[in-house]
Amino acid sequence: MKKEISRKFCVAPMMGYTTPYARKLYRILSKNSFLFSEMIATKSLINSKSRENIIDNDFNNPVALQVGGSEIDELKKASQIALAYNYDEINLNVGCPSKAVQKGSFGACLMRDKLLVRNCIEALQNAKIEATLKCRLGLGKELNYEFFEEFIDEISKTGIKIIYVHARNAILNGISPQGNRTIPPLNYNFVKKIKYRFPNISFILNGGIDSIDKAEKLIKEFDGVMVGRLIKNNPFILKDVDTKIFKEKNIPIDESIINNYFEYIKPKLGLESIFRLMSPLLNIFFSVPHSKVYKSKINDYMKDQKINLIEDLLIKFISEKKLS
Ligand SMILES: Cc1cc2nc3c(=O)[nH]c(=O)nc-3n(C[C@H](O)[C@H](O)[C@H](O)COP(=O)(O)O)c2cc1C
Known part of the structure; x- marks a missing residue:
């Protein structure tokens, strides 16, 4: 049985940052935030000798394991590993624009092939763990709502319940992963529109949420928010999530x-x-x-x-x- 879990406030997956150690600190500071691992390539997840160090969970639930990959057999194995390590969710990265990731045929470039992404999600799904997706609005310089809707329409056929949207396009050539977090413009309206079109899916808004006050406002309009750089730069801000968003007592930093x-x-x-x-x-x-x-x-x-x-x-x- 899958548990009912709040994803009102999620800490975004961040390579090099959302390590098991960071997640331990995040959990000490906030009982209610939903956490993510770094993106882990399915091949490393399956073969790495230091798997323990990469994905140790230590009951920091609720938490998702994010994977990058598009090989069906590997994704099936990854889902079993996530379950064995007591993760609540396995998430497919369809948002990373880096060249290395493109070479490995995963990340944002998969938005070109919605049928493959649908197959990947189906490979991750099983009765005991939630299989979810993190994607962008589209690819390239032009925003195109129809493209986004057609992509989500295909994925919706898997019965997926939760999709995290980094609400800007990914540009696969000519700009760096860092540039891809600032240069393509944000468009929260696409996320709002897609929610009306697919009311049975929870869409969690990500991108540019740079204060807890802003998160608090957006939670009223969206199914939940995902916040990255704000927490990376100052994890201690997570204390405010439990007080402001979940209305709990302030815990002192002691x-x-x-x-x-x-x-x-x-x-x-x-x-x-x-x-x-x-x-x-x-x-x-x-x-x-x-x-x-x-x-x-x-x-x-x-x-x-x-x-x-x-x-x-x-x-x-x-x-x-x-x-x-
Ligand atoms: C250092 C760093 C590493 C990141 N690594 C990942 C990753 O492993 N997987 C992923 O889906 N997104 C990754 N991202 C993107 C974030 O999850 C998020 O989508 C992006 O930073 C926008 O959210 P923000 O404006 O709240 O930071 C990374 C972002 C940063 C800053």
Whole structure:
């Protein structure tokens, strides 16, 4: 049986960022946000010797595993792996424009072949896990609603329940993945229109949501929102999601957050780079004045793998700066 889960506020999949460690921190800060892994190519998911480090979940549910791929057998296996690692959802990436991903025949270039995407979603589907899609509005410089609707119409035949839409086109030639997150214009109206056309599918809006206040407003108009860079730059903003969006009590930023996080990462030291383990938490310095001394001390401790000293220093930082 699939569980009923709120996707009112989702943290977007971000390669290099939404690691198991970042997700641990996100979950400590927000009980209600729906989380995503980084995109993982199906081949790596199936064959990687360090699979544990890539997709460990540690009960940070609700959470989706995002995969990139278009080989039917691999997608079927990926879905079984997601289930074995206790993910609530498996999501197909049809939005990444990078050259490497195009070479592997996955990501945004799949929007050219709606039948293949339909087959891919069918391969991911099984009775125990939700299979979902993350896509763009279309391809190239011109926005074309008919193209988007025809694409979604084909995918709707799978019985899919949830689609995340990065509400801009992907441009596959001439601009970088970064450029593809700013240059093609956003169009939230296409997402609104598609919702009326397919009322049985939840469409989660993504792209350009740069404050929790904006997210709060958009949640009233859409089935849910997905937020990427705002959280990447300052994960501690997730505290406001539970208070403002889910109307829960404010949790203070205190020692327990740091202790809880270190409890999870300490046993991983030696199996994983200290930078990957520490980097989500280092955003704690975001826009806090006079934190340079702390940052440089932590850098020194990281070089020497002195994880206990880093923990102590961060606790001191919190009490000194009185973060709330
Ligand atoms: C560093 C970075 C890595 C990303 N990696 C992925 C990814 O692995 N899978 C994916 O579907 N989108 C990826 N994206 C795109 C985001 O999920 C999201 O669609 C995009 O950033 C727009 O949302 P935002 O304006 O809230 O940041 C990435 C974005 C960033 C900034």
